[in-house]
Structures are given as C-alpha cells and as structure tokens.
Amino acid sequence: MPELPEVETVRDGLDRLVTGAVVRDVEVFRDYSVRRHDGGPAGFVDQVRGRRLAGAARRGKYLWLPLADAAPADPAAALLAHLGMSGQLLVRDPAVAGEWAHPHLRVRLHLLDAPSGAHYLDFVDQRTFGHLSVADLVPTPDGAPGGFGSPLAAVPEPVAHIGRDLLDPALDRDVLVERVRCRRTGIKRALLDQTVTSGVGNIYADEALWRARVHFARATDTMTRPVVHRVLDAATEVMTEALVQGGTSFDALYVNVNGESGYFSRSLAVYGRLGEACPRCATPVRRDEFMNRSSFTCPRCQPRPRNGRW
C-alpha cells in the first residue's frame, strides 16, 4: 500500500520521465477516479488537455504535477493525485508495452515530448480508493516550498490542511512534538492523522512504534518530549530505509512508476507477522483490532499502557 516512501518513489520517477511533456489528450475510463474534481470528468479532461507537466512534487501521500502553458487569466494549477490503496502511475511506451490495456486502467494521459519518449501516463487503480483531480495552487502560510520536489511556496488547495511530512526540509520538528503532546488521543491515531504530520500509514506506524518500543494506545498527553522524538525518529528512519529500497510491496498491488515491485516487505519487523517471532526478543507478534484495521505489536517490547487510548 503506497505510503510516503512509495509515493516518493513514484514522484521521483515522474519528475525524471514526464517533466516537460505536453498532454495531447486525456481519457477517463472510470468517472469515480476523478470524483474529487469540481467540474466532473469532462471538466478534468478540459483542464488537463494541452497543458505541459512542469515537474513533480509531493507532501505526505499526495502527489502533484504543476500544469504550465495555461491561458493567462487562469490561476496556477496542478494535476493532483492520491494513490489510495492500490493506485499506480505508470509511464508507458506502446513500442515496448504494446497496446495491452491494464484491466484496472482508470485514466490515461497521452503525452507528447516526454523526456523518456513515453506515450502514456496511466493511472491504474484496482480498488479505486485513489483519485486524480486538477486543483488550484495556494500559497504556503510559512512561505517555504510546498513539499518535496516543489520549488514553489505553494500547494494544491486540497493539500493545504495536510501537515508537512517527516522528510520535508521545512518541517519544524520541535513544533510537531508539541502538537503531538497537546493531543488527547493515542499515539498511533496521532501518527495516522495527516493534519498532524503526513505520509505515515498503518504499516510504517506499526513499524515505527515497534522500533521505538511504544504501544499504539499510549496516550499522547502522557508522553515526554524525548519519547515523542524517539517515535518520530523511528518513523523517519523506517520510511527512509524503505525509500532507499524503493518502497514496500507485500501483496503485489503496488509497483513503482516503471512497473517494478519494491522489496521492503522483507524488512518489516511486525506488520502482517501475526504469531511470528519478534526480531528483538522472539516473543510472538500480536494482532489487535484498532480503528477498524489491524495493529501488530510485540507484547513484550510494547506492553499495553494502563490508561491507553484506543
């Protein structure tokens, strides 16, 4: 499932492979995949067709391609993507891939003059939790670049409420620690709340908490600054390592921009490993239902707090 490292892998690939390309045409095969676009599927096609893709930027799990060559009166805008659970952005060349159409192809951009020579940018999404839209760019309140890979101090409007992620050079870590400690909830809920900090999903939250030896239900307002720092450091580490390895793939749904699967799943310590030995102490990994999904912990390294918040 794409979390920050996987999305960053895709962003980096798009930056190299499609920056400068002109969108010659757009096909929407599944209206639901552009559901968050204001003008609907037809408006989406109108706003993307003829525009030049000016780069690739990211904050947390949101990814955007600023659109150049607009009419002078139009506001600055970007093609915005969220991959959801199963979304992929595939840069494809029919000379290599043929005209074979993926069964879950939802949106296809026809490209001209891509630096890679690619003809298509395909949005493929089996479970359709992902989506594309065109959104206006709004200035960042702090005047810093909008995200990773963004030279502009602006973000798409639907991203404006999302917190800076842990790999963002403009993130103020001390402010983030205080924001976490001010919350009255459990630490995992805080990690997954994208308005606090973005990019952390269920997998990396579990891995980070295991590394930091903190239980997911630990109340944020009982955590000392060093402990919060330890959790955030662990999350930064685990995502950085995953990024180096090209992102996680444990169910073969996720592939990077070139269609390659990542291999980080081999390095997961607890996530998805019910009953297997904790790599630190060999205690069997436990699974709890939490937020209508699974949380994996080592019951010995991460004992359940007495006054925890689920």
Place this chain on the structure above:
DNA sequence: ACCGGTCCCTGTTAGC
C-alpha cells in the same frame, strides 16, 4: 476545535 466512528470501493481468500 477536537475527537472518534462510518463509509466509500473491488479483488482475493477463507470458510461453510
């Protein structure tokens, strides 16, 4: 303003 619960969607797998 903050917090927590619900729902959206589809393919795979487990179980009867």
Place this chain on the structure above:
DNA sequence: TGCTAACAGGGACCGG
C-alpha cells in the same frame, strides 16, 4: 463446488 463474508485501508465527512 459454489456461495458468502471477511479483509485490505486513507481520508472525507459527520455527529457529539
């Protein structure tokens, strides 16, 4: 064998 139910999960949205 064939059906149903559970499961994966980010985030918009809503009610308290």
